[in-house]
Amino acid sequence: MSIGVLVVDDSGFFRQQVKTIINADPRLRVVGEASNGREAVEKTLSLQPDVITMDYEMPLMDGISSVREIMTQQPTPILMFSSLTIEGARITLDALDAGAVDFLPKSYERISGGHSSLKQILVAKLLTLAGPRAAPNLPSPSAGQRTTSYAQDFELVLIGASTGGPVALQKVLTQLPVNFPCPILIIQHLPGTFTASFAERLNAQCAIHVQQAVDGQDLAPGSAYLAPGGMQMMLSGKNRLRILAGDARLNYKPSVDLTFGSAVKYYGNRTLAIVLTGMGADGREGARLLKQGNSVVWAQEASTCVIDGMPSAITKANLADEVIPLLSIAQRMVEVVRYGG
Structure with missing residues (x-):
């Protein structure tokens, strides 16, 4: 069974480019799209995708707020698209704190220019994030732990x-x-x-x-x-x-x-x-x-x-x-x- 992806971005052009890459791989399929953070939350609840691609700057609700809502109501692996700027770094780190799993640089030029490396990376990340480890279940601190004593002093x-x-x-x-x-x-x-x-x-x-x-x-x-x-x-x-x-x-x-x-x-x-x-x-x-x-x-x-x-x-x-x-x-x-x- 293919992996269902929800594509979230306020740019119709960017959504279309991402959808084309996803649907070209038989292991993936786009199950829906959203143009703002509020719609992303609603469609996550109704469509229950396996993984989500998420932009940050969107009307009605920004990407970070959307990530927080989704992780509260329907925890789902989320891949953020991020700008490679200092401000973009801060926003991306905020998104990771909110519950996003990973990120990719957002580039209109690369995604529309046939860059095979970007396509491969996007597909690989989506396949990996949709796997069973994408939403970790943190056990109690003592769970499964084998401790050892060591003779040396560590420096x-x-x-x-x-x-x-x-x-x-x-x-x-x-x-x-x-x-x-x-x-x-x-x-x-x-x-x-x-x-x-x-x-x-x-x-x-x-x-x-x-x-x-x-x-x-x-x-x-x-x-x-x-x-x-x-x-x-x-x-x-x-x-x-x-x-x-x-x-x-x-x-x-x-x-x-x-x-x-x-x-x-x-x-x-x-x-x-x-x-x-x-x-x-x-x-x-x-x-x-x-x-x-x-x-x-x-x-x-x-x-x-x-x-x-x-x-x-x-x-x-x-x-x-x-x-x-x-x-x-x-x-x-x-x-x-x-x-x-």
């Missing part, structure tokens, strides 16, 4: 994430105390215009200090450093960051694999790496290198992920020392890092 925490990561990172980092004893490096797949706004938002919400990483800066305890979108973040020495353009052949900028792998030389077995929700397998090979150096790797428990691709890649490769529900990760970090296991 660095690494966290990698992709789809669903902004909300997951918020849930983890806001629970850490101001005196958390290690620096934290965060690798989240986001466009370059988004990461500064995301770092500012996290910093306002957290007791620890959060900032976008800067080339050459020294790391400090109780601080988290977010890799700039479109760049790579590596360690060039103990407690020293390097931000660079990186190899064009790498699929992700920033790459979880690259940051994870760079920690092995300088921290040995004193690294704790955590792989959160995300599409694909970025982080698996970096985790493999960390394990060869006797570091510790955790994976987010699948049922608490928006998309469990990245954590499952870790567990299937037998690289996870612990598989932890999202709401338990911060507590375990404090237990293990502060007290050395």
